[in-house]
Amino acid sequence: MARQLADVLAANIHQYISAAGMAPGTRLPERALAEQFRVSRSPVREALRRLATQSVVIAHPEGGYAVAEGGPAVPANGHEPDAAQGDDSEAVYFRIAEERLNGELPDRFTENEMMRRYGITRAQLGAILRRMTQEGWVERLPGHGWMFLPVLTSAETYKQGYRYRLLIEAAGILEPTFELDREALLRCRAEQEALANGGVHTATAAALFDANSRLHETIAACSGNAFILEGLRRLDRLRRLMEYRKAVDRDQAERRCREHLTLIDMLLAGQQEAAADFMRLHLRNAVREKSDS
Template sequence: MADTYPSSSLATQLALDIRRYIAQAGLLPGARLPERSLADHFRVSRSPIRAALGQLETQGLIARQPEGGFTVREIPLSDPVQPQRLESDEEAAYLQIARDRLDKQLPEKITENELMRRYGLTKSQLSSILRRMANEGWIERLPGHGWTFLPALTSAAAYTQSYRFRVLMEPAAILEPTYQLDRAELLRCRDEQRALVEGAVFTVLPDQIFDANTRLHECITNSSGNMFIADALRRLNRVRRLIEYRKAVDREQAHRRCVEHLKLIELLLADEREAAADFIRMHLRDAAREKASIAS
């Protein structure tokens, strides 16, 4: 995986992105920060991630562990990174672009100048938004000039089908003979889910809930050892992200699902895979019924 920026500037940018990531996910002190997972999340190699983590260690935001790796430290009250992210002008513009894309108000191909004029953004703001959209997988840069939007789920019928597909796929992933649990990543996901259950689910933005839940489900399928199952869920999550933004968020339902996530994680940690497969099947079917009842 090739990096497209000089390592020093990329590491500095990644350090800022990881700080934001820690805040958005509501990670608690002691939460693990695996290099491989961060590299996959930000779509870079592990070398600049390692450099970025070194910068954050120097800043006192994270701590190096004797056995290797890093964990989140207690964040001082004066630290600019807060555990919750309020909706800024940049965030509002990002969500408006998502809504306009779903409503087919934006062409498939568009330039940065067009986006800046349409949404009243500075070049710096737009660069941040485009980087986020590209990381999330629903836009990519065209060779030479401009950007193109990638396919996304836009209909209720397709959304329902996506859940039916997951009901078939995710329990099967757990039962694969090549299944090997990524324990470090699952423990990090458990930290995120605990933070949501303990109250963050009622205060964070909807995309933060989506990202935390997506990381957990992808951790489970990635552990299957089956590249086709893992890739299928990653692709599906990219195209369903925008329609998730459109749906109203029932915080009580979201809280209940996070409680179920913690139960699922404990089953996996105990290596009770058949019980975990049955549980995730029920979890996904119930979630599909609940979300289908919420107007798009």
């Protein structure tokens, strides 16, 4: 399990470096990465070791790691390929998501069943299942087999999810316990700026969802209210597959990224009331646009 976590984390760190447009030599503090991905420092350390063997990062003279010069580009889907995993695995991943939403897959399944259904190897399926587990829509059953976890499956529940976000996200910014995490927001800002400056036109639906939900969850974490953060995290897990199904309008996606930059800048400037108002406007715009797609 520790090895699987390090594999997934290495892919996520690689994607994070690419999306943020980090220059060669940029330090990669273990503590900051652990906070970014909400894990302990031990798997971060192991993930960085693996990235070093791939020449994505290099050892820094003062300790730790830094972005390597001319490291290999991260794939557009935001995940490192296994030796046996390529474009076919990405296509299978989205096919599983679509068929699950369509009610074509049972709640429980075995690896052999999935390998036969999709014509993939055990190594390819293993990488896909690790990704789905990390994203929170499948889990391994004790002993044998796997189970899909509940997700939003209808247009009405999708809209309800956005109405719930309207209730909690703006309120979180106005919580008396709100405390700005400048470093985390600046990391999100770099990621959103990279998307707004062209990255949005090549990123997959999964990569866009990850970047945008990471920002909204970072802001929720600043609220200091554990219920607001946990509520948003659970909703993000539930709505992931519905977001994949939505047609990606690249112009709208770029506009939302630029709205994210405006929102971040308001928070960094200490304009909490204005940021709360802007959050409501941003979410209303998003649900209107996506309801039409």
